[in-house]
Amino acid sequence: MNRYSSILFFLFLQLFFAIQPCHRVVTTAAGGGSWQLLQKSIGIVAMHMQLLNNDRVVIYDRTDFGRSNLSLPDGKCRVDSSDLxxxxxxxxHSVEYDVLANKFRPLMVQTDVWCSSGSVVPDGSLVQTGGFSDGERKVRTFYPCNGDCDWVETGDGLKARRWYATNHLLPDGKQIVIGGRDQFNYEFYPKTSSPGVYSFPFLSQTNDRGSENNLYPFVFLNSDGNLFVFANNRAVLYDYKTGKVVKTYPAIPGGDPRSYPSTGSAVMLPLKNLDAATIEAEVLVCGGAPRGSFEKVAKRNFVKALDTCGRIKINGPNPQWAMETMPYARVMGDMTLLPNGAVLIINGAGTGTAGWENGRNPVLNPVLYWPNGAAGSRFESLNPSTIPRMYHSTAILLRDGRVLVAGSNPHVGYAFRGALFPTELRLEAFSPPLFGRAAE
Structure with a gap:
């Protein structure tokens, strides 16, 4: 068994022998996966979620929506004279959710984390950067604990404003922070020496005026130490140490954008050792919205989302995209790699784009993608949820194999009544089938 297979096998064993939490409510048959309503309300919208190493999940929402449905403890208040x-x-506007106890407690986040980014670092803490307005240069850290720990915020920890940026953990323990609105560059945290901000022309080359489509780029660390970066409809392999593009990939067939606000999703599939010297790395990009969809939504024309996935072997001498068709068109979907190597595609809408009131036709059925299946038969439609998960919905893998699903607030503020898709405070979990086709 090679090193990468050993790691995957260890994670697989961890997953299935983990302690199972209580308070389960199974709402559908197990054959196509089962749904559980965990909490009728966690008080805030789960715009972002991150699992920590102590089986706690940090959840956070933007701070300028107005008052949430959860009070801060001990009379604490966030005072912000710039808040409109x-x-x-x-x-x-943040909570810590205890997976094993199925309980949550309020947290205090000071600055606006709307469309921010972050990553867990080697010591287990969540380092979260950027955001909107007073949060655009801030760095916030949450250290895992079993007590009453809370967010720790610094001053302007970033060199540039970062809104809709992407973070990735690097081998040396630093984070690289890439892009953001009007930011065609990247930086590192903790900060490096001057100049601090490094130009990345690829981001300006993939910037569509008006709709942009290069925000929240998809970023993966390749086996050779370089970064695979996908924005709009194109990708490069980038050496962040020298600031040079190592390889330029062909545009994804069809030419439609896949990153925000067209908002598809992406994963890197499990690595494969082809021989002692060759590692095969593949990236899967699914869904999104056809070019021009963002502009058409302004006229209340909700264009059908993309129903295709592109898959590419990024280390080959002549990489090409292989296209496949999903059972459902999907924009604003979330993709999660499962311990058996399958990919779960969940949440999102069938028409429109990301943005306020810009999505229609919620896609309630999750889909499994089996990477080792025969071409043309890799997708499996699963049991649906009853809760639409639109703009600002999230899904993350838990240690026991379930996927935590939450969020959805396609409005400028909280709207619990009289809205087509009301602000969603419920927390649920989906248990996907993990054994059916794992050996393919």
Missing amino acids: VVKNDCTA
């Missing part, structure tokens, strides 16, 4: 909605807000 509530300048003295005594409600929470």
Whole structure:
């Protein structure tokens, strides 16, 4: 068994022998996966979620939506004279969810984390950067604990404003922070020496005026130490140490954008050792919205989302995209790699784009993608949820094999009544079938 197979096997064993949490409510048959309603309300919208090494999940929402449905403890209040909605807000916009106990508690986040980014670093803490308005240069850290720990915020820890940027953990323990609105560059955190901000022309080359489509680029660390970066409809292999493009990949067939606000999703599939010297690395990009969809939504024309996935072997001498068709068109979907190597595609809409009130026709059925299946038969439609998960919905893998699903607020503020898709505070879990086709 090679090193990468050993790691995957170890994670697989961890997954299935982990302690199972209580309070389960199974709502559908197990054959196509089962749904559980965990909490009727966690008080905030789960715009971002991150699992920590102590089986706690940090969840956070933007701070300028108005008051949430969860009070801060001990009379704490967030005072922000620049906030346009509530300048003295005594409600929470972040929570810590205890997976094993199925309980949550409010946290205090000071600055606006709307469309921010972050990563867990080697010591287990979550380092979260950027955001909107007063949060655009901030760095926030959450250290895992079993007590009453909370967010720790620094001053302007970033050199540039970062809104809709992407973070990736590097082998030396630093994070690289790539792009963001009007930022065609990257930087590192903790900070490096001057100049601090490094130009990345690929981001300006993939920037569509008006709709942009290069925000929240898909970034993966390749086996050779370089970064695979996908924005709009194109990708490069990038040496961040020298600032040079190592390889340029062909545009994804069809030419339609896949990154925000067209908002498809992507994963790197499990690595394969072809021989002692060759590692095969593949990236899968699914869904999105046809070019021009963002502009058409302004006229209330909700274009059908993309129903295709592109798959590419990034280390080969002549990489080419292989295209496949999903059972459902999907924009704003979330993709999660499961311990058996399958990919779960979940949440999102069938028409429209990301953005306020810009999505229609929620896609309630998750889909499994089996990478080792025969071409043309890799997708498996699973049991649906009853809860639409639109703009600002999230899904993450838990240690016991379930996928935590939450969020959805396609409105400028909280809207619990009289909205086509009300603000969603419920927390649920989906248990995908993990054994059926794992050996393919």
